[in-house]
Amino acid sequence: MLIEEMTSREFSEGLQMTRTVLLPVGATEEHGPHLPSGTDTFQARDVCARLAERRPIFVAPAIPYGVCRSTIDHAGTISISTETLKSLVRDVVHSLYLKGLRDFVILSGHAGGTHNATLLDAGEGLLKQLPEIRVAVVTEFDLAKEEGEQLIDTDWDSHAGEIETSRMLATRPHLVKGSAAAEAPQFPKHILVRDKTNYWKGGVWGDPGQATAEKGRKIEALVVAALERLVARLETFSG
Numbered sequence: 001m002l003i004e005e006m007t008s009r010e011f012s013e014g015l016q017m018t019r020t021v022l023l024p025v026g027a028t029e030e031h032g033p034h035l036p037s038g039t040d041t042f043q044a045r046d047v048c049a050r051l052a053e054r055r056p057i058f059v060a061p062a063i064p065y066g067v068c069r070s071t072i073d074h075a076g077t078i079s080i081s082t083e084t085l086k087s088l089v090r091d092v093v094h095s096l097y098l099k100g101l102r103d104f105v106i107l108s109g110h111a112g113g114t115h116n117a118t119l120l121d122a123g124e125g126l127l128k129q130l131p132e133i134r135v136a137v138v139t140e141f142d143l144a145k146e147e148g149e150q151l152i153d154t155d156w157d158s159h160a161g162e163i164e165t166s167r168m169l170a171t172r173p174h175l176v177k178g179s180a181a182a183e184a185p186q187f188p189k190h191i192l193v194r195d196k197t198n199y200w201k202g203g204v205w206g207d208p209g210q211a212t213a214e215k216g217r218k219i220e221a222l223v224v225a226a227l228e229r230l231v232a233r234l235e236t237f238s239g
């Protein structure tokens with residue numbers, strides 16, 4: 001049940017079936033010279049929509065912005081602050097709560113450390129403010145990496161590499177512009193750098209050359225299955 005495609009009446013009817021909602025959080029962020037900047041948003045939205053085909057569950061409109069610390073200097077990235085992301089997630093959850101929803105899965109398509117720490121922080125605050133809710137915060141790229149371990153040849157894959165290129169080849173091949181060289185950024189330890197593109201030229205972290213659409217299809221199915229298990233666990237969680 002994609003909220004943005006539902007009427008008010010359909011929303012009310014949906015509440016008779018479930019009180020659970022998935023909140024996809026993406027990013028608008030460079031993904032190398034070959035993948036679109038909406039890659040993280042597409043991936044988050046797609047796995048939520050696929051789960052909604054399998055069971056009654058609400059899917060909130062995807063948030064297309066995230067905190068992009070490492071790629072903030074690259075062309076194509078539109079980053080927001082941690083304060084904005086936290087407020088946005090908090091406000092959206094509060095509003096959904098007032099409409100009757102109680103179980104929330106905040107699912108991030110973007111795997112940035114600062115970004116995900118912000119989502120966890122937002123989730124912890126919501127648990128304190130809204131006593132009836134249950135909250136899960138999950139990075140779907142981590143699910144892809146864990147669940148797809150046997151399918152992936154690059155164990156250091158991270159950004160716009162084997163996993164993300166495979167998944168975009170599977171779901172939006174028309175947006176994949178060839179491939180890109182393998183790359184591993186070399187940022188100095190501990191020291192913050194003013195222009196990150198000096199240390200991360202291509203904007204890739206991994207080896208896109210290992211990507212195939214077949215791997216992408218299998219990985220996405222594994223992520224959807226893992227998400228379904230998480231939802232089932234959350235809906236009966238009493239801790």
Ligand SMILES: [Zn+2]
Nearest residue numbers: 039040160164
């Ligand atoms: Zn990504």
